[in-house]
Amino acid sequence: xxxxxxxFVFNLTFPFTRTLGSTLSTFSSALAQGQIIGVRTGxxxxxxxxxxxxxxxxxxxxxxxxxxxxxxxxxxxxxPEPTNLHPLDHAFGFAFITxxxxxxxxxxxxxxxxxxxxxxxxxxxxxxxxxxxRVGRIDDIIAFVPAADPSPSEGAGEPFVAPxxxxxxxxxxxxxxxxVDNASPTTIMWxxxxxxxxxxxxxxxxxxxxxxxxxxxxSVCAIELDESHxxxxxxxxVVSNFTxxxxxxxxxxxETEPFARCSILLDGADxxxxxxxxxDVPVSEIRVGIxxxxxxxxxxxxxxxxxxxxxxGSGGDIIVGWRxxxxxxxxxxxxxxxxx
Amino acid sequence: xxxxxxxxxxxxxxxxxxxxxxxxxxxxxxxAAQRALEDAxxxxxxxxxxxxxxxxxxxxxxxxxxxxxxxxxxxxxxxMFRVHxxxxxxxxxxxxxSHLVSSGRHKRVLSVAFEKQSEGNAQFALGGGKGASIxxxxxxxxxxxxxxxxxxxxxxxxxMVAVKDRLNGAKNPYAHLKLADITIDKVKESPMMWxxxxxxxxxxxxxxxxxxxxxxxxxxxxxxxPPAWVLATAMKSEPGWYSGRDPVNPQAAHACAQEIYKxxxxxxxxxxxxxxxxxxxxxxxxxxxxxxxxxxxxxxxWKMTQSGATALDGDFPVNMxxxxxxxxxxxxxxxLRFAEAALQVRGLAEDHQVGGANxxxxxxxxxxxxxxxxxxxxxxxxxxx
Numbered sequence: 001x002x003x004x005x006x007x008f009v010f011n012l013t014f015p016f017t018r019t020l021g022s023t024l025s026t027f028s029s030a031l032a033q034g035q036i037i038g039v040r041t042g043x044x045x046x047x048x049x050x051x052x053x054x055x056x057x058x059x060x061x062x063x064x065x066x067x068x069x070x071x072x073x074x075x076x077x078x079x080p081e082p083t084n085l086h087p088l089d090h091a092f093g094f095a096f097i098t099x100x101x102x103x104x105x106x107x108x109x110x111x112x113x114x115x116x117x118x119x120x121x122x123x124x125x126x127x128x129x130x131x132x133x134r135v136g137r138i139d140d141i142i143a144f145v146p147a148a149d150p151s152p153s154e155g156a157g158e159p160f161v162a163p164x165x166x167x168x169x170x171x172x173x174x175x176x177x178x179x180v181d182n183a184s185p186t187t188i189m190w191x192x193x194x195x196x197x198x199x200x201x202x203x204x205x206x207x208x209x210x211x212x213x214x215x216x217x218x219s220v221c222a223i224e225l226d227e228s229h230x231x232x233x234x235x236x237x238v239v240s241n242f243t244x245x246x247x248x249x250x251x252x253x254x255e256t257e258p259f260a261r262c263s264i265l266l267d268g269a270d271x272x273x274x275x276x277x278x279x280d281v282p283v284s285e286i287r288v289g290i291x292x293x294x295x296x297x298x299x300x301x302x303x304x305x306x307x308x309x310x311x312x313g314s315g316g317d318i319i320v321g322w323r324x325x326x327x328x329x330x331x332x333x334x335x336x337x338x339x340x
Numbered sequence: 341x342x343x344x345x346x347x348x349x350x351x352x353x354x355x356x357x358x359x360x361x362x363x364x365x366x367x368x369x370x371x372a373a374q375r376a377l378e379d380a381x382x383x384x385x386x387x388x389x390x391x392x393x394x395x396x397x398x399x400x401x402x403x404x405x406x407x408x409x410x411x412x413x414x415x416x417x418x419x420m421f422r423v424h425x426x427x428x429x430x431x432x433x434x435x436x437x438s439h440l441v442s443s444g445r446h447k448r449v450l451s452v453a454f455e456k457q458s459e460g461n462a463q464f465a466l467g468g469g470k471g472a473s474i475x476x477x478x479x480x481x482x483x484x485x486x487x488x489x490x491x492x493x494x495x496x497x498x499x500m501v502a503v504k505d506r507l508n509g510a511k512n513p514y515a516h517l518k519l520a521d522i523t524i525d526k527v528k529e530s531p532m533m534w535x536x537x538x539x540x541x542x543x544x545x546x547x548x549x550x551x552x553x554x555x556x557x558x559x560x561x562x563x564x565x566p567p568a569w570v571l572a573t574a575m576k577s578e579p580g581w582y583s584g585r586d587p588v589n590p591q592a593a594h595a596c597a598q599e600i601y602k603x604x605x606x607x608x609x610x611x612x613x614x615x616x617x618x619x620x621x622x623x624x625x626x627x628x629x630x631x632x633x634x635x636x637x638x639x640x641x642w643k644m645t646q647s648g649a650t651a652l653d654g655d656f657p658v659n660m661x662x663x664x665x666x667x668x669x670x671x672x673x674x675x676l677r678f679a680e681a682a683l684q685v686r687g688l689a690e691d692h693q694v695g696g697a698n699x700x701x702x703x704x705x706x707x708x709x710x711x712x713x714x715x716x717x718x719x720x721x722x723x724x725x
Contacts, residue, residue: 012469016401016460021364050411051367057384057414169361173459175401209583219582241482244535245474250461254471258532261474263482271583275474288485310468336489339482340585 006188008181008308014251016173023051025166026064028136032168034128036068036141037160038102045157047102048138064160069126070153071099071144078115087139093118097144101156111143123150136168184309186216189230191304194318197296201269202229209270213313235294237266238330239278240338242286260286264322265338272338273313279321288336289329292322343442345721347560347567348682350380350450350553356516356667359458360547365405366412369454372549372672373413376450380553381564384414387553388446393423393433393453394671395706398465400456413452425575427476427619427706429453430674431713434552435573438715441554442570448559454549455669462545462670477534477542477622479708484624485536487588493627493642495536499527500645501623502541502665508652509662511691516546516667541623541665548669550676568682571699571716571723572603580708587709593632596714600701601634604716605724609635612724613716614697615657615684617677619704621664626650630658633703633714652692660684660692674704678715685719698723 020028023039027048030037038047041060046053047067051060076095082088087109095118096105111127112118124144134140183191186202190213193200201212202225209220212233217224242262247255260283263272278286279295296302297320306316352375354360360368369392377383390413392406402408406422413420421440425432430453437451467473488495506522509515522540530540560567576592576599579585597609606612618629627641635656636644644650650658659665661680664673681702683689689697698719705712 010469012398014401014460014464014469018459019359019361019364019456021362021367024364051364052370052412054411055416057370057411057416173401211583219579220584241485243474243478243481244532245472245478246531246533247472248463248475250464250473252464252469252471253473259472261472261478333489336486337586337588339486339587340581340583 006183008183010179010181012175012177014175016175018171018173020169020171021051022166023049023060025169026162028168028171029163029166030160031140032134032136034131034134035066035160036099036126038065038067038099039063040065044103045101046104047099048106062162064162065101066155066158066160067101068099068153068156070147071097071102071124073097073110073118073120073122073124074105075120076110076118078118080115088143091115092143095144097124099156100153108138108141109143111145117146123147137171181309184216186214187307187309189227190214191307194307194315195302195304197299199233199235199266199294200230201233203231205229210268211271212266212269212273233266233269235266236325237264237269237292238335239263239286239288239290239292240265240272240335241288244283244286258283262286262322263339264292265335272340275314277321278323280323287329288332291325291327291330293325295320295323344444345557345560346438346441346570347555347557347563348552348570348717349555349560349563349565349567350376350382351551351679351683352376352379353514353550353676353679354548355514356546356548356669358516358544358546360456365400365402365454365456365459366409368456368547369409369452369549369551370412372454372551373450373452376551376553379565382448382553386448387414387418387450388448389419389421389440389450390415391421391423391433391437391440391449391451393429393451393675394455395424395426395429396465398460399462399670400459413450425706425711425713427621427670428674428704428711428713429706430550430672430676431678431702431704431715432575432674432711434675434678435575435713435715437552437554438570438573441556447556449554450551451554451675452549452551453672453675455671456547457545457669458547475534477537480622481534481537483587483709484622484628487624487628488536490588491627491639491642496524497627497642497645498537498541498623499524501620501626502527504651505620505659505663505665508660508692509666512662512666514667515662516544516548517662517665537622537624543621543664543668546667546669548667548672550672550679552675552679552682565688566686566719568685568717568719569721571718571721572600573715574599575713577711580710588628589632590709590712592710592712593629593705594634596703596712597633600714600716604699606716610656613656613699613701615660615681615694615700617661617663617680617700617702618658619664619674619677620659621668621673623665626658629703652694657694660689660694662692674706674713677702677704681715682717685717685723687719
């Protein structure tokens with residue numbers, strides 16, 4: 001029940017897209033073909049290439065150089081217990097590896113099986129995914145492994161001729177983030193009251209404003225409000241303003257048709273509750289001044305799971321929406337400026 | 341507090357597009373910065389410190405991009421600042437840059453602001469990653485409904501702004517939208533997006549960046565092209581939400597305007613200011629901001645639009661660049677306003693130049709219309725004589 005509303009787990013997932021620009025496109029397209037490259041700039045070879053000299057910010061140009069696939073570990077750290085976010089499912093090393101033909105190290109994995117096999121100065125070589133599985137991402141190199149033959153890489157340091165057009169110019173960057181937010185005392189009070197079918201606010205003792213839902217403070221007087229300032233307000237009010245949104249598609253979008261979200265000034269309250277849904281008025285007939293009353297979910301269907309610290313008056317799954325009372329509309333001019 | 345005079349000697353921006361598929365994020369900011377360096381006749385090594393601004397990191401899904409972009413912007417071994425004040429961030433980024441010079445701490449400062457909106461989705465990000473995001477248009481639509489009601493403005497004012505700004509944008513080679521054939525009818529017949537805002541009354545979603553180089557009085561006087569002088573800056577904030585707040589007429593907007601006018605000696609903004617770049621992402625914000633920044637009397641802003649006063653050839657041109665309605669790389673949008681005001685007083689705005697512009701203002705706002713940034717720039721340190 002409401003007592004369990006102590007924390008909220010947020011899952012943010014989104015398929016971001018990166019455009020690579022000409023330098024990284026050249027690198028990625030070559031990598032997908034099994035060739036690692038760098039760029040010669042400022043008298044040294046930077047690998048992987050950057051579009052600018054990191055010391056001076058000057059353009060790096062297009063003097064591409066073949067590097068690797070073998071290289072030398074300059075320094076490393078060991079990951080004994082990888083998490084699900086690590087690229088390998090068993091213990092491995094992160095290392096700076098200066099590829100043959102390059103003057104700067106790149107960060108990558110070294111898969112030796114044991115920490116005792118890791119050493120600065122060790123010779124390693126890139127283990128690539130099968131050609132059909134390569135997409136030009138840095139993990140096309142699964143890991144570096146101890147080189148069977150420590151001799152210099154063949155062809156390293158020689159010029160690389162880039163194709164006129166690169167195959168790979170974009171890359172997905174999938175975000176999958178989970179985090180936990182702890183419920184604030186006022187959020188817990190709000191959720192508990194809703195579960196009991198009550199709408200509450202806090203009345204500021206200084207300015208006498210009643211703020212719904214409670215925020216633990218009065219933003220006008222800048223003073224803290226607590227449990228002693230809680231007041232109950234009726235589940236009835238007037239639509240003070242609204243927005244009709246034509247939904248645009250995006251990953252996670254739930255709407256396909258225009259929908260209305262209303263601000264409602266509850267009777268006896270001094271602050272509106274925003275983004276409320278009116279259930280029995282078609283979107284095209286939403287207007288300022290309509291009298292509405294709350295529609296509660298049946299008690300056995302109420303859940304406070306969707307009420308978080310940022311809800312600020314949202315009824316989550318407990319308030320299904322609002323319906324008209326049938327009383328005559330109030331004059332719009334009296335309510336229209338009540339946006340907050 | 342004593343301030344050193346600050347000159348703007350370099351301005352650069354990218355070509356803004358829905359998607360700049362040809363550049364990385366680093367390439368995008370470098371394109372703007374390199375144009376500013378070229379304009380200032382400087383090289384990366386001449387810059388003492390870099391200020392980077394952009395809107396929420398979740399727009400692109402790159403956390404703390406200032407870390408990834410530090411060397412791309414030549415900030416190695418130099419101070420690097422990140423600014424974030426939501427939609428007003430571009431303005432704030434310019435102001436922070438100017439303060440680093442006016443305080444006497446640095447001699448040459450590069451401010452860069454950007455957004456690469458095509459890498460993510462702003463509706464998604466503004467909706468906290470959930471469905472049914474109302475987006476910026478949905479958040480501002482009630483404010484606009486309230487403005488229309490209280491001002492008694494006719495409904496075509498919004499359409500007029502949409503047409504005027506797009507015609508200006510068509511003269512700006514960097515603008516995202518160049519809608520030279522836009523008409524009132526086309527705006528009026530475009531789909532309703534966030535009632536009462538129609539599609540063509542709304543800003544686009546753009547990839548783009550803007551860069552501005554600030555220097556001291558000696559640097560300004562020695563510049564090869566005419567500088568713009570930063571005459572006054574102001575930033576104000578207010579809580580985004582409280583009982584009785586009036587987002588149509590925010591206290592922070594008035595406070596910004598009053599501080600700027602007092603510092604510059606402006607007593608009659610409409611007469612004394614030659615042109616203005618205001619942050620107008622939705623058409624009705626032009627009249628609303630003309631009033632909230634005390635250029636027009638309460639309820640009179642829309643009459644300036646209606647009479648043509650805010651057109652490029654009017655007596656108080658607004659958004660000569662085409663404004664946010666023509667290009668909207670969100671994080672850069674504020675700095676683009678500030679940069680256009682500077683271009684105007686430098687006399688370098690080419691086809692969208694206001695003849696004889698000596699004193700210009702620029703403004704930006706952000707979040708729930710709660711962060712405000714504003715500056716005044718002049719062709720000399722004392723354009724009012």
